[in-house]
Amino acid sequence: MNRFGEAGGPMLQMPWEKTLTTVSERLWLLLCTGWRSDVTVHVQGVAMKAHRLILAMNSAVLEEKLFDQNETASNSHLILADDSPEAFYAVLEYMYGGCPNLVSVPLALKVSDLAVKYQMEDLHSACSLYIVHHMKSAGYQVDSAGRLPGYSQDTLPGGSMGQRRSTAEGEQVFLEKEVLPHDY
Incomplete structure (x- = not known):
């Protein structure tokens, strides 16, 4: 018997057919339950059930990790x-729901x-907007690029990046942001 009730049996219902009416609600159910997942993502010992197609259609980097050159699934663990x-x-919440939490x-x-890292420009933009909004709400003066006015971008020996400015007393102030190496 198939999903449409062929072969004389009762029609099979998917878990979302009774209450979930939108695609976004159904995708959210897939993330929350792991139903029909086909890959387990392991992140620092935490296992997360996911769906290859969802990951691949949101990130070319993850698509390359999940599928070989013949477009076949390479393994069930990432x-x-x-x-x-x-x-x-x-x-993942962004991939399945369209809005980062x-x-x-x-x-x-x-x-x-x-x-x-995963080449997701829209998510990066959403994060930038969130950061700028919350910095402005906290009273920081931030320009349209998310920089603090009066500070110049600088890199210290050892790879630390941040923004530097001189105070009225001539002291150098450095706001450091650690930049971790990525596999871009």
Whole structure:
């Protein structure tokens, strides 16, 4: 018997057919339940059920990791040892729901880094808007590119990046942001 009730049996219902009416609700159910998942993503020991097609259609980088050159699934496990589990789950929420669930600036920074790593420009833009909005709400003066006015971009020996400015007393102030190496 198939899903449409052929061969004389009762019609099979999918879990969403009774209550979920939109595609976004159905996709969210797939993420939350892992129903019919075909890949397990392991992020620093945390296992997350996902669907290859959803990952691949959102990120060319993940598509390359999940499928070989013949477009066949390469394996059922994807190991992402360097990513933050909380940030990667926020990336999954974006992939399945279209809107990142950002709850703090530190999380938004981590998600933004993953968006760059996995070539997800829209997610990166959403994170940038969130960060700028919350910095402005906290009273920081931020220009349209998300920089603090009066500061210049600088890199210290050892790879630390940040923004530097001189105070009225001539002291150098450096706001540091650690830049982690990525496999771009």
